[in-house]
Amino acid sequence: MRQAMIAWALLVLVLIAPAVSFAAPPARPLPLTAAQFDGLRQIQAAEEHTALLHVRASYSSEHEAQMEANLLADDITTGLTQAGWPAALLTILLISL
């Protein structure tokens, strides 16, 4: 009876376990020892890795094109806003007086 209950409990646990499994990483990055750090620097010195120092990363030109158009629109609206909101505030205050 007891063994049957344990078996049922295990079955329930398995059935309700999430479908996505994962390997839980450490809660904090594990520090490197001096030997590990030195070893890493030696490995990094290989040409295939040092070549990556020249890699550049920005964003796609489509986004850049959109950004440029948006920046121009932003500049125009910002100018209107900077000029307009003090006037709006002043008007509201004058009306309220």
Place this chain on the structure above:
Amino acid sequence: MRSRHPLVMTVAWALTAGLLAGCDTPSRIIKYPEGSLQVRFEDATAHSTCLVASVAMAANYLLGERVYTEAGIRQALHRAGLYETRVGDLQTYLANEKLHMVVLKGTLDGKPPLSLRYWLQNRGYPVICVINRREHSPSFNHAVVVIGISRTLEGPPADSIHYLDPASPLQLHSEGLDAFETLWARGENAMMIVVAPPTDAGSDPGR
């Protein structure tokens, strides 16, 4: 001066206060996938600062607090005459900050220390990867921060890789491993990990 209409006065001051408060929209709250590193998101405020923002995210996670911002790093790079899009210059910057950026041509699996999975799941470091959504176009290289890998057991086994994109309003993205490998290969499998040089006696960080 006294208003003859208290209600109007109240509304006017309320409107004034609201306008002065501005539109400081809080950043989107990320729901981190289970088992992923809870890396604090940093925005790339310009099209050229994805690498800077990625480095800020990785460094802050290592230090356990928000020491670096994209804007702060950007200013420091400009003062030092360094390029904000170049991997080597970010490594130089971090060296000046007494941190080290490991730069490797990585693999998804395989032997450490070249394995992305090793750094992520065994050592708990977020990994900055250079991906490219276009073929044969290095000018479209883009830096993202990988924070987790998960496997779905329902249906055919499939791994998903989760990363923070500093230039994306969605912030968190998930991609099938095969698709990510394709994107990463176009970025020369460039992989960067921000680490703290050991403080053991006799260690030589090489600076």
